[in-house]
Amino acid sequence: MTQVGKCDTCRQRKVKCDEERPKCGACRKKARPCTYSYGKASAFVVQDPNQLTKHGKSKTAPLIYSLDSSTDESTSSGSTPSDLRITTEREAENGQGIFQTLAPTSRPKLRSSKKKEAHQKRALEAYLQLLQEESALTTVRPLSPETTLIARYITMLGSETSSKQPLSILGTWIQSIPSRIGSNRMLDLAVEFLINSYDVFWDDTHSKRKLARSSKAKALRELQLVVLNSQSGPGYEVLLATKMHYAAEALMGIDTMYHAIHAFGLAELLKSGVVSNVDDEHFWNLIDNTYIDDVNEAMLAGRKSVYDNEFYLSSTYPSASGMDVLSLSASQRASMAIMHIFIQCPRLVYLIRYAIMNPEDTNALASAVSHAESLWQIDLANQVAELLEVSVTVVPEPAEPDMADIMPDILEFESVQSMILCTRYWMLQNVLCGMFDTLYRHFPTETALSLLPVPDLLRSIDVDAALQLAKSLTWAESVSHKLPLVPLRLHTPLQISIGPWHRILRGVIAASSTSLNMDISPGVKSPFEISRAVRMKTWLIDRCNRIHKQWDVSVVEEPPLLEALDSMAGERIPDWLPVRVRFEAEDGEMVMKLDYENRTGSFQERYDLVEKSPKRMQSPVTPEGRWQRENVRVQELPFRESPSASTSVGFDNSKKNACMAPSWTSTRPVDFVHSTGRNLCSTSGWWPSTSNTSTVLLDSTHKASAFSKIRRPDQGISSDITDGHPCLASSWWPQSPNTSTDSSAGTSKHVSMSPTWAGMVFEPTLTDQTEKRNACLSPAWSDSS
Incomplete structure (x- = not known):
C-alpha cells in the first residue's frame, strides 16, 4: 500500500x-x-x-x-x-x-521604495564600472618592457589610417617598427626617445623634457657604439635609428638644430647606397623621404648633392615609356624619375653660377646649357602622369574666399605619401624653370639656340606648378590639426613656389626700366597677371611664416627669402649666408658657429643650442624693413662701396673665388642675416662640415675654388673622354681648336659639354680641417670612407 x-x-x-x-x-x-x-x-x-x-x-x-x-x-x-x-x-x-x-482575492499593491531602488541601481553601476576597469587593466598589463614599448608606439601612431598618418612623412617604414621592437637594443632606445619627444611636443613640462633628454642620452650612446663597432658599413637598423633621432629632435624643437646633425648623418650613411639587411618593402621609401633635404641644402650652399653619384644616377635612370624591365607602380616610376633629375639640380646651379661669374668662359656656359638640356630632355611629365591621375582629386571649392578668383578649386590626395611625391614633382618644375630663367636672362642669345623651352612656355609651366602647390596646402592642413607635420613637409615646396611670382614681377620691373610702354615688352600679358603675382607672393609668404610660427621658429622676411630663391636658381650666393657652419662642444654644451666672409671682412657668430635664440623683429622705422640688432649679437661689417647707382651685375674675373664675388652694388650692410642663422629655405637646417665629408658643406668660399678642376681652353682637353649622351649635347656650340671630335660618330667629345661629367670635373675641393669631435653629434660622422 x-x-x-x-x-x-x-x-x-x-x-x-x-x-x-x-x-x-x-x-x-x-x-x-x-x-x-x-x-x-x-x-x-x-x-x-x-x-x-x-x-x-x-x-x-x-x-x-x-x-x-x-x-x-x-x-x-x-x-x-x-x-x-x-x-x-x-x-x-x-x-x-x-x-x-x-x-x-484583492490585496493591496506592494510599493517598492524609490530610495532602495536608487541604491540598488548605484550599486549595480559601481560594480559594472569596477568590472570594466579590471578588464582594461588586464588587457594592457605588460608582459615585458618590449610589450610596453610596442603599446606606447602604437598609441603614438593613433587610430589614423596609414594614408592619413602625419608621421608617415618620415616614410612607410614607421608601420614596420612594432615588429622590430625587441630584436635590437639600439632600435628600442631610439623608439623610446621618439615616443618621449612626442610626449614633449604635446605637453612640454619639465619632467617630460627631462625624461626625453635622459632617453636621448642612452639612445645616442648606443647608436654611437654600434656605428663605432660596425665593420661592414651601415646596416638598415642604423638608418632607422638615425631617422628616428632626426624626427625626435625635430619634435623637441626645430630651432635647436640638432635634427640637422642627424640629417647630415643620414646623408653620409646613404651616399654610397650600400646598406646591409635592408627591408625591400620600405628601403626605397626611406631614401625617397631623405634625399630631398640634402638636395635643397646643396642648392642653397653651392655644392653637389651627396646623392649625385654613379650608384644613384644609374639606379634611378628612367626607362622609356612601355619599356619597363621591372614591373613598377605609378609611385615608384615617378619617384625614381624625380630623384634622378633632382639630385643633379645642385650641380646645374653651380654650373650656371660659374658661367655667370665667368662670362668670357665659353666652356663653362656650354657645360651649363648642355646639362640643362639633358635634364629637360627626360620626359618627366610622362613618368608622373599615371601618379597624378590616380592620386589627385580636384575639389571645386576655393582655398580661401578672397583667393577664389585665382584658385577656384583645391586638390585632395590619396595619401600623405602621394601628396609628398606630387608636390615634389611640382617643386622640381619650379626649380628647373628658375634655373632656365637665369640662363635666359644672362645669356639670351645662346640659350635661345638651345633645346630648352621658350620663355613663354617656361613661364606657363612655372606658374601652373606654383598654383598646384598652393592648392595642396588646404589638404595638408586638414590631415592633422594637432600634429602639423604634413604642412611642415610642404613648407619647402611652398617657399620654392614663391619663385615664379617673383620672376614675373622682376620681369615687369626690368621691362619698365627699359621701356615706358610695358605693353610692347615680351612676356607681360595683362594687369591681371601682375596683380595675381603680387597677391600670390604675399599669400605664400604669409602661409610659410604661419608654419614657422606653428613650430616656434623665427619668420622669414621677403628680401632674404627672394635672395635665397635667386641663389638656388644659379645667382650669386648672398653675403648674409654663412660660408661655413660648425657644431662644436664647449664646456659640455653644443654650440653652433657660423663663419661669414666677403671682401670687406670676416667674422664669426656663436649660438648656444641649449638656449633659445632671440627672435628677429622687423623694424617699423625704416621703409626697407631692416632688422633690429638689439640682443642678437650680430657683428656689423662695413658697408659695401657703391661705385655707381646702377643695379647692374658685376663679376669677379679673377677666377680665384668666383662664388664669393659680391655683384650687387646696394649699400645695405653685408650681414643681412637671419637672426638665428637658420631655416631660410629648408626646414632641415644648415649642414655641419667635417674633415671626412666628401663634399664641401655650405662652404662656397674655400681658398681653392669649387671649380678649380675646370680645364681651360688653353690647357687642352683629353680626347679619351667620350660623351655618354651625344644626342643631348648642344650642336650649336662652336668647336674650339682644343676640342676633338669623332668623325665616325659625329658627336662632340668636349668634356665640358657632356652631361655625364659627374665625378670627373667640377668636383669640390676638400679643405683639410681637423674638427673637434663632439660626443653629442650624430655617430654617422665617424664614417671613415
Whole structure:
C-alpha cells in the first residue's frame, strides 16, 4: 500500500520515510532536498459543465491555473494562484485528494521604495564600472618592457589610417617598427626617445623634457657604439635609428638644430647606397623621404648633392615609356624619375653660377646649357602622369574666399605619401624653370639656340606648378590639426613656389626700366597677371611664416627669402649666408658657429643650442624693413662701396673665388642675416662640415675654388673622354681648336659639354680641417670612407 505522507525524495527512491517535517531523517542524514507535494492540489481546473460529453470529457480546452510557485507561466490568462483564496473545501469520494473552491482575492499593491531602488541601481553601476576597469587593466598589463614599448608606439601612431598618418612623412617604414621592437637594443632606445619627444611636443613640462633628454642620452650612446663597432658599413637598423633621432629632435624643437646633425648623418650613411639587411618593402621609401633635404641644402650652399653619384644616377635612370624591365607602380616610376633629375639640380646651379661669374668662359656656359638640356630632355611629365591621375582629386571649392578668383578649386590626395611625391614633382618644375630663367636672362642669345623651352612656355609651366602647390596646402592642413607635420613637409615646396611670382614681377620691373610702354615688352600679358603675382607672393609668404610660427621658429622676411630663391636658381650666393657652419662642444654644451666672409671682412657668430635664440623683429622705422640688432649679437661689417647707382651685375674675373664675388652694388650692410642663422629655405637646417665629408658643406668660399678642376681652353682637353649622351649635347656650340671630335660618330667629345661629367670635373675641393669631435653629434660622422 502506498504511504501517502512520504516525502518526494523517499518516494522517488522507493525507501521508507519517517515523514518528519520539515526534513525527514533520511534526507537530513544524506543532506538531500526534502519536499512534501504528494496529494496536494497542483492546479486549478475550470470546466463548463454544459461543454462535457456523455463520457465526462470536456469538449473545449479547460482553463488551468497552476498552483505550483515554481511555475513561471500559466496556460491561461486568468489570475495567478497568489490572487486566489479558498472559499469551500470537500474530500474526494475515494478518500484520496481534496476538492477546493477558489475565488479571486484583492490585496493591496506592494510599493517598492524609490530610495532602495536608487541604491540598488548605484550599486549595480559601481560594480559594472569596477568590472570594466579590471578588464582594461588586464588587457594592457605588460608582459615585458618590449610589450610596453610596442603599446606606447602604437598609441603614438593613433587610430589614423596609414594614408592619413602625419608621421608617415618620415616614410612607410614607421608601420614596420612594432615588429622590430625587441630584436635590437639600439632600435628600442631610439623608439623610446621618439615616443618621449612626442610626449614633449604635446605637453612640454619639465619632467617630460627631462625624461626625453635622459632617453636621448642612452639612445645616442648606443647608436654611437654600434656605428663605432660596425665593420661592414651601415646596416638598415642604423638608418632607422638615425631617422628616428632626426624626427625626435625635430619634435623637441626645430630651432635647436640638432635634427640637422642627424640629417647630415643620414646623408653620409646613404651616399654610397650600400646598406646591409635592408627591408625591400620600405628601403626605397626611406631614401625617397631623405634625399630631398640634402638636395635643397646643396642648392642653397653651392655644392653637389651627396646623392649625385654613379650608384644613384644609374639606379634611378628612367626607362622609356612601355619599356619597363621591372614591373613598377605609378609611385615608384615617378619617384625614381624625380630623384634622378633632382639630385643633379645642385650641380646645374653651380654650373650656371660659374658661367655667370665667368662670362668670357665659353666652356663653362656650354657645360651649363648642355646639362640643362639633358635634364629637360627626360620626359618627366610622362613618368608622373599615371601618379597624378590616380592620386589627385580636384575639389571645386576655393582655398580661401578672397583667393577664389585665382584658385577656384583645391586638390585632395590619396595619401600623405602621394601628396609628398606630387608636390615634389611640382617643386622640381619650379626649380628647373628658375634655373632656365637665369640662363635666359644672362645669356639670351645662346640659350635661345638651345633645346630648352621658350620663355613663354617656361613661364606657363612655372606658374601652373606654383598654383598646384598652393592648392595642396588646404589638404595638408586638414590631415592633422594637432600634429602639423604634413604642412611642415610642404613648407619647402611652398617657399620654392614663391619663385615664379617673383620672376614675373622682376620681369615687369626690368621691362619698365627699359621701356615706358610695358605693353610692347615680351612676356607681360595683362594687369591681371601682375596683380595675381603680387597677391600670390604675399599669400605664400604669409602661409610659410604661419608654419614657422606653428613650430616656434623665427619668420622669414621677403628680401632674404627672394635672395635665397635667386641663389638656388644659379645667382650669386648672398653675403648674409654663412660660408661655413660648425657644431662644436664647449664646456659640455653644443654650440653652433657660423663663419661669414666677403671682401670687406670676416667674422664669426656663436649660438648656444641649449638656449633659445632671440627672435628677429622687423623694424617699423625704416621703409626697407631692416632688422633690429638689439640682443642678437650680430657683428656689423662695413658697408659695401657703391661705385655707381646702377643695379647692374658685376663679376669677379679673377677666377680665384668666383662664388664669393659680391655683384650687387646696394649699400645695405653685408650681414643681412637671419637672426638665428637658420631655416631660410629648408626646414632641415644648415649642414655641419667635417674633415671626412666628401663634399664641401655650405662652404662656397674655400681658398681653392669649387671649380678649380675646370680645364681651360688653353690647357687642352683629353680626347679619351667620350660623351655618354651625344644626342643631348648642344650642336650649336662652336668647336674650339682644343676640342676633338669623332668623325665616325659625329658627336662632340668636349668634356665640358657632356652631361655625364659627374665625378670627373667640377668636383669640390676638400679643405683639410681637423674638427673637434663632439660626443653629442650624430655617430654617422665617424664614417671613415
